[in-house]
Amino acid sequence: DTGVSQDPRHKITKRGQNVTFRCDPISEHNRLYWYRQTLGQGPEFLTYFQNEAQLEKSRLLSDRFSAERPKGSFSTLEIQRTEQGDSAMYLCASSTMAQTSTNEKLFFGSGTQLSVL
């Protein structure tokens, strides 16, 4: 299976600690997205890369969050000084460039469930 992979699947951390998640997109996909999902809600956009360039960041993304995609392949999302409100499922998705101006079809990974104690 060459779908989107995320690691780890679960992460439990204490408030104030830093955490880092990894996403490996589908190999031929040049676009990569990070979303956050809390219970009973839909995925919420965090940030988006085209190849190695980070093109958009949500205004909701605080300075404690940083994402990288150094070689245009895998991506990491780091949260510094975690807070209890950061507890959520962090989803990565990838896509190829659409032929039109519409949005592309997103392929989601299984996510990393973060619990901040």
Added chain:
Amino acid sequence: GQQVMQIPQYQHVQEGEDFTTYCNSSTTLSNIQWYKQRPGGHPVFLIQLVKSGEVKKQKRLTFQFGEAKKNSSLHITATQTTDVGTYFCAGGARGSARQLTFGSGTQLTVLP
């Protein structure tokens, strides 16, 4: 900012009954996508609608995009237990790069 609302939040149906979920955007959309998330799973793409008034069918699922491109619906005929999950609409806004704004979803339970 753009908001996408879905109703109902929850729906319980008896197997064989029909089901409909509705999606409304605060702004005109360039396109709308629908995703299904099984319990404990991740969202899986179902379909994309682009044209005003567009209707698309996938077996027992019928998707509609409103004339004003601000609302959409998903209708499932004769539900089966395999339809269980949460259905999300996701709207793409004009002028936005590639962001999608997801609704809060409708959680469907199908009773055997």
